Amino acid sequence: MALFLNEKQVDELLSLKEAIDALEQPIREQGLGLAFNKPRTIVKGGKGSVSVLPAAIPSIGSMGFKTYTVGPEGARFWLMLFAETGELQSLMESENISRIRTGAATAIATKYMSRANSKVAAILGTGHHAPTQLEAVCAARPIERVYAWSRTPANVVAFCEKMTRKLGIPVEPAPTARDAVREADIVTTITSSMEPVLFGDWLRAGTHVNLVGAMKITCREADSRVLERADVLAVDDVEQSKAEAAEFVLAVKEGKLKWQDVLELSQVVASDTPKRTSADAITVFKSHGIGLWDVAAAARVYQLAKRQSVGVHLPIEQPVVVLGGGDPSRIKV
Structure with a gap:
């Protein structure tokens, strides 16, 4: 079952030290073409906007995206983390992930530069x-x-x-x-x-x-x-x-x-x-922030949450729709 984590839980689980450790190897893998990131996509409409930052990190078996909305009252941050099989692992409130992973990236840049x-x-x-x-x-x-x-x-x-x-x-x-x-x-x-x-x-x-x-x-x-x-x-x-x-x-x-x-x-x-x-x-x-950092940090939070039995399991069914006769090369969505 998918795990829900709120901002307080994320903040208590993810230290800056943990975030630095979680990000450094995926950043290296990105440079080697082994981890994948797409630039931020922003869609504006009416009084607000929605942004999406997706990434996939095969070495840790995780992929996902951070999304945030900006409206008249302010911003709201969410992150969806998936296993490489496509199964939803966790839904997280993610403003704290954004803050901490941005700091972790600064630490890594400072270390190397x-x-x-x-x-x-x-x-x-x-x-x-x-x-x-x-x-x-x-x-x-x-x-x-x-x-x-x-x-x-x-x-x-x-x-x-x-x-x-x-x-x-x-x-x-x-x-x-x-x-x-x-x-x-x-x-x-x-x-x-x-x-x-x-x-x-x-x-x-x-x-x-x-x-x-x-x-x-x-x-x-x-x-x-x-x-x-x-x-x-x-x-x-x-x-x-x-x-x-x-x-x-x-x-x-x-x-x-x-x-x-x-x-x-x-x-x-x-x-x-x-x-x-x-x-x-x-x-x-x-630094502007990319989805790769979010997914790497979220994957670490998810691992820590499972280890410490933190979070709420969501009663969400995840039915699998077989497309292309089961042949991934034939799937077009």
């Missing part, structure tokens, strides 16, 4: 996703000090106090974004800004940048100089980025970047050759 001796981090933005993002950077590198900036001073002070307690290292408010970035080895942006909050001329040699906010094509966290200075550029999905990553789309339009020079994170992780060519190289990862 930043300098191993990175000690100082900066985070621009202190909203809902910021704590997980900062935890992710600290999970990937031995961070000793963090500078944080937000457009709302009260928010950044509260964020710094909370994260100092949680991480056990100094997390200090910076008066400006530029001040936050000044000494940073790793910079993470997690804002909804429509105009750049990070500028390329601010970056020190050897900096790694995670651009994680600005989820719409109308939003932009970094100026084109950030991308122009980068020695290595990676995104989660190139085709999806062509529709969603304003920083990259604009830089290409300005002639400062070519799409053929942009890697996918899966290629970076799967490569036997280090992509960082020197200690002074600047690297950039742009």
Whole structure:
């Protein structure tokens, strides 16, 4: 029987550490052509929209999709996880999966793209996703000090106090974004800004940048100089980025970047050759989120839920319709 898991249960089951472990191998397999992802599909109608992010990971026997709706009241997130046989394994509320798997991807990108001796981090933005993002950077590198900036001073002070307690290292408010970035080895942006909050001329040699906010094509966290200075550029999905990553789309339009020079994170992780060519190289990862990360994280949640007897079994019949005379090659749907 299919298992239902709510947000509270998912949050209690899926730690950031578990999510990092769950995502890293599927991301590598994606780069090797052994795991499969399709870009986000968005359909708008009336007052709302529905988005779908599908993926399949044969090595763990799972496939599925995350879907979310956006309407006048806000967003609702769901995930359907299937066995490779097509049987529904689980229906989950998935806002927490989205938050945690996004952090896990940042940790993996930081592990493979930043300098191993990175000690100082900066985070621009202190909203809902910021704590997980900062935890992710600290999970990937031995961070000793963090500078944080937000457009709302009260928010950044509260964020710094909370994260100092949680991480056990100094997390200090910076008066400006530029001040936050000044000494940073790793910079993470997690804002909804429509105009750049990070500028390329601010970056020190050897900096790694995670651009994680600005989820719409109308939003932009970094100026084109950030991308122009980068020695290595990676995104989660190139085709999806062509529709969603304003920083990259604009830089290409300005002639400062070519799409053929942009890697996918899966290629970076799967490569036997280090992509960082020197200690002074600047690297950039742009994250929008893909279904492969959702399915990998959800599969781990499902395994943990079964092991701990968490969730509600749904009395859903799953009748099999035999198509094409039982010959899969003849099936057309």
